[in-house]
Amino acid sequence: MSASTIPDAAAPAGSQRLAPIKSLFSHARYIVGDNPVTGLSFGLFMLFLVCALIGPYLVPHDPLASDTMAALQRPSLRHLFGTDQLGRDIFSRVIVATRLDMTIAISSVALVFVLGGLAGIAAGFYGGWTDRIVGRIGDTIMAFPLFVLAMGIVAALGNTVTNIVIATAIINFPLYARLARAEANVRREAGFVQAARLTGNSDARILLTQIMPNILPIMMVQMSLTMGYAILNAAGLSFIGLGVRPPTPEWGIMVAEGSAFIVSGEWWIALFPGLTLMLAVFCFNLLGDGLRDIVDPLRRT
Amino acid sequence: MVAIPLLDISDLTVEFGTRRGIVRAVEKVDFTVAKGETVGIVGESGSGKSVTSYAVMRILDRAGRIADGSITFSGIDIRSADEAYMRDLRGREISMIFQNPRAALNPIRKVGRQLEDVLLRHVQAVPSNAKEKAIDLLNQVRISRPEERYHAYPFELSGGMCQRIVFALALACRPQLLIADEPTTGLDATTQKAVMDLVVELTRARGMSTILITHDLGLAAAYCDKVIVMERGKVVETAPSGSIFKDPQHPYTRKLMRATPRPGITLRDLLPATDEEPPASSVVVMDGKPLLSVRDLVKEYPRQGAGATLASLFGKKAADAAPFRAVGGISFDVMRGESVGLVGESGCGKSTTSMMIMRLLDPTSGSIQFNGVDIGGLAAKSFAAHPMRPKIQMVFQDPTDSLNPRYTAARAISDPILRMGGGQSAAQVRARCEELARLVGLPGDLLDRFPHQLSGGQKARVGIARAIALDPDLVVLDEPTAALDVSVQAIVLNLLQELKERLSMSYLFVSHDLHVVHLLCDRVIVMRNGAIVEQGSADRVLSHPEHEYTRELLAAVPTPPV
Numbered sequence: 001m002s003a004s005t006i007p008d009a010a011a012p013a014g015s016q017r018l019a020p021i022k023s024l025f026s027h028a029r030y031i032v033g034d035n036p037v038t039g040l041s042f043g044l045f046m047l048f049l050v051c052a053l054i055g056p057y058l059v060p061h062d063p064l065a066s067d068t069m070a071a072l073q074r075p076s077l078r079h080l081f082g083t084d085q086l087g088r089d090i091f092s093r094v095i096v097a098t099r100l101d102m103t104i105a106i107s108s109v110a111l112v113f114v115l116g117g118l119a120g121i122a123a124g125f126y127g128g129w130t131d132r133i134v135g136r137i138g139d140t141i142m143a144f145p146l147f148v149l150a151m152g153i154v155a156a157l158g159n160t161v162t163n164i165v166i167a168t169a170i171i172n173f174p175l176y177a178r179l180a181r182a183e184a185n186v187r188r189e190a191g192f193v194q195a196a197r198l199t200g201n202s203d204a205r206i207l208l209t210q211i212m213p214n215i216l217p218i219m220m221v222q223m224s225l226t227m228g229y230a231i232l233n234a235a236g237l238s239f240i241g242l243g244v245r246p247p248t249p250e251w252g253i254m255v256a257e258g259s260a261f262i263v264s265g266e267w268w269i270a271l272f273p274g275l276t277l278m279l280a281v282f283c284f285n286l287l288g289d290g291l292r293d294i295v296d297p298l299r300r301t
Numbered sequence: 302m303v304a305i306p307l308l309d310i311s312d313l314t315v316e317f318g319t320r321r322g323i324v325r326a327v328e329k330v331d332f333t334v335a336k337g338e339t340v341g342i343v344g345e346s347g348s349g350k351s352v353t354s355y356a357v358m359r360i361l362d363r364a365g366r367i368a369d370g371s372i373t374f375s376g377i378d379i380r381s382a383d384e385a386y387m388r389d390l391r392g393r394e395i396s397m398i399f400q401n402p403r404a405a406l407n408p409i410r411k412v413g414r415q416l417e418d419v420l421l422r423h424v425q426a427v428p429s430n431a432k433e434k435a436i437d438l439l440n441q442v443r444i445s446r447p448e449e450r451y452h453a454y455p456f457e458l459s460g461g462m463c464q465r466i467v468f469a470l471a472l473a474c475r476p477q478l479l480i481a482d483e484p485t486t487g488l489d490a491t492t493q494k495a496v497m498d499l500v501v502e503l504t505r506a507r508g509m510s511t512i513l514i515t516h517d518l519g520l521a522a523a524y525c526d527k528v529i530v531m532e533r534g535k536v537v538e539t540a541p542s543g544s545i546f547k548d549p550q551h552p553y554t555r556k557l558m559r560a561t562p563r564p565g566i567t568l569r570d571l572l573p574a575t576d577e578e579p580p581a582s583s584v585v586v587m588d589g590k591p592l593l594s595v596r597d598l599v600k601e602y603p604r605q606g607a608g609a610t611l612a613s614l615f616g617k618k619a620a621d622a623a624p625f626r627a628v629g630g631i632s633f634d635v636m637r638g639e640s641v642g643l644v645g646e647s648g649c650g651k652s653t654t655s656m657m658i659m660r661l662l663d664p665t666s667g668s669i670q671f672n673g674v675d676i677g678g679l680a681a682k683s684f685a686a687h688p689m690r691p692k693i694q695m696v697f698q699d700p701t702d703s704l705n706p707r708y709t710a711a712r713a714i715s716d717p718i719l720r721m722g723g724g725q726s727a728a729q730v731r732a733r734c735e736e737l738a739r740l741v742g743l744p745g746d747l748l749d750r751f752p753h754q755l756s757g758g759q760k761a762r763v764g765i766a767r768a769i770a771l772d773p774d775l776v777v778l779d780e781p782t783a784a785l786d787v788s789v790q791a792i793v794l795n796l797l798q799e800l801k802e803r804l805s806m807s808y809l810f811v812s813h814d815l816h817v818v819h820l821l822c823d824r825v826i827v828m829r830n831g832a833i834v835e836q837g838s839a840d841r842v843l844s845h846p847e848h849e850y851t852r853e854l855l856a857a858v859p860t861p862p863v
Binding site for chain 1: 661693694695702708720
């Protein structure tokens with residue numbers, strides 16, 4: 001075996017592997033062109049992503065440095081979003097907070113996607129006791145006011161970011177489990193599942209290789225929708241003083257801090273983090289539908 | 302003086318705006334429908350026959366538009382009529398019935414109420430006499446016990462009965478033109494005959510005109526005055542139904558006719574005539590021992606009822622209601638190299654039987670001997686890992702439903718090889734895949750496509766390639782061509798026959814179409830209500846049926862006037 005044969009063999013394989021990616025891009029372009037709102041949400045998502053990844057290196061001021069001389073300044077060119085009661089630059093704090101809020105949202109959604117998705121698919125596919133147990137767990141969670149439940153979980157487990165992630169995942173569990181259950185249940189008797197049984201697939205393999213890929217597009221939409229909800233939930237918990245603690249920049253805390261100053265006319269302290277929060281939730285909600293169009297092969301005609 | 306036709310379509314062109322530019326679905330279509338005339342539009346999928354009728358009703362999709370031509374309905378220009386006027390026209394003057402009767406009915410409203418809604422909407426009745434008129438309509442479409450059925454919900458009625466209700470809805474306002482879009486596809490042959498007889502009789506009695514859209518040339522010729530054959534958006538032939546079978550003019554009509562299964566022909570006759578000699582069919586080796594031997598096979602389902610569910614909730618045995626017998630103790634053999642047809646109408650238990658033989662369903666009692674081994678006693682759950690698994694395979698009814706939409710053709714075909722073929726390298730699997738694709742006549746460059754990028758016939762080939770990947774001894778064919786056009790069906794049936802001879806497999810062919818079974822099978826088993834009513838050699842059963850039910854089935858197949 002000579003080394004020179006490797007690139008030769010790799011070249012066609014590489015171009016073959018690139019082809020689907022290329023078609024995915026052209027498909028994405030078509031979807032965006034077809035629906036400008038999706039394009040807008042993708043743009044926003046990219047912006048948030050950049051802020052989360054390299055935000056701390058971009059900001060003009062240190063988000064934690066207080067400067068009492070410049071406290072409570074209105075938005076200006078020097079401080080785009082103004083300064084808070086300790087003279088910290090709100091613009092910088094809003095940008096830096098993106099990473100923390102996104103991390104909480106993404107990890108909680110990823111966690112519930114795996115747990116709720118698997119539990120739901122198993123419940124829908126096997127039925128019987130699996131279904132009953134998963135269903136009743138979901139019902140029990142749904143029986144509580146969800147935000148209060150999240151508060152309770154964080155209070156019980158301890159006031160940390162990890163526990164916010166866990167709490168957010170738990171309160172979203174029924175949504176994922178029920179969706180996955182319904183979708184798996186519909187496909188349980190589909191022809192291709194029967195065919196997979198005939199070709200010697202075990203139940204577990206059918207679940208993972210045949211049913212799961214078909215449910216992914218719908219779960220994607222659900223992920224994107226709950227992502228906005230997760231951000232809101234994390235911010236809400238910090239707003240009431242759970243989870244993230246000051247002076248860490250976080251949208252919920254910033255709104256909470258700013259809320260005391262609204263009556264005295266310093267509106268910018270609460271407004272800008274609040275607006276960013278709203279924009280993030282808005283972006284993820286729109287993104288859901290766009291994502292579905294891209295990952296669903298049936299739409300690719 | 303020439304009578305003015307009821308419907309006059311001239312130079313009709315319909316275009317659809319798609320991602321890849323404008324597609325012409327219908328191009329320069331010309332035809333007329335006279336008053337009281339029944340016109341059949343025949344064509345395969347994609348021929349534009351449905352789109353033409355949608356254009357008449359002006360119910361095209363958002364992407365579609367009438368690009369050129371004119372549609373005149375009793376002196377009214379449909380193309381330029383305003384939407385409010387069209388709403389009034391639809392239902393009152395022109396009615397339409399669709400393929401799936403259940404989808405056309407509101408599932409949560411009593412059928413009688415739905416009839417009343419239409420009567421009231423088009424001022425054919427006032428609230429005080431609506432019920433009476435609705436029951437009268439049910440009577441007219443031959444629904445027995447109409448007073449009782451007035452209160453039925455669609456799910457409580459059979460498919461044929463639902464289609465009759467849809468028909469009653471269409472007739473409610475005494476329209477002048479009825480458009481029936483594949484009204485009997487998916488119905489059993491005997492039900493199809495009953496529904497079609499009713500349509501023809503009632504439209505005659507009322508002096509209505511009918512457009513029957515169908516893929517079945519035999520059906521159109523048997524029930525229509527005039528037949529229009531369409532191919533790829535164009536009308537290729539228009540002829541009175543009496544002469545179209547005797548003297549077809551266009552090559553496409555001839556091709557369609559050849560491909561339609563009928564008595565007294567061989568499989569080879571379905572394909573377009575070629576000069577090459579048909580391959581001499583090899584002598585089938587049949588040794589004395591049967592490959593598959595089914596004895597006293599029974600499948601029972603417990604009756605579902607509120608009481609039973611409640612009882613099972615408390616861990617008690619269900620009430621003593623007699624269980625429903627889907628299959629009631631049937632016995633038959635399939636020899637090595639033989640193909641056996643299992644025929645019957647929906648609900649006769651033929652699919653349940655095939656599922657039990659496939660070991661996807663556990664029988665209640667009875668034995669299934671395969672190659673001398675009793676596989677009936679093994680649980681369906683654990684059979685996936687059994688060494689017999691690769692030897693019994695199946696081709697499914699719906700080629701679309703039986704392929705995972707997220708797997709490429711190659712991935713679908715290689716699935717059995719990966720699971721049960723014993724660790725082969727990726728290159729070996731791919732090579733086998735390509736070999737199988739060649740065997741079933743699937744172009745190699747289609748292997749990397751997803752199911753939705755393949756045509757119906759190509760998907761059927763993928764399904765067949767998957768089934769034969771591991772050289773099975775027995776293949777159960779569950780109506781493998783029911784979802785295909787006749788010309789594709791002809792090719793697939795020939796392919797199956799050729800594969801059987803080449804790979805020396807046995808077939809158990811499950812179907813409701815007696816003529817198709819005759820073409821492919823050596824022996825036929827006729828089932829009804831879970832029991833076998835007749836079995837014997839295909840030639841004997843189809844030419845000299847002994848049982849009344851077999852005769853009834855044979856008579857229901859539409860025969861064109863000759």
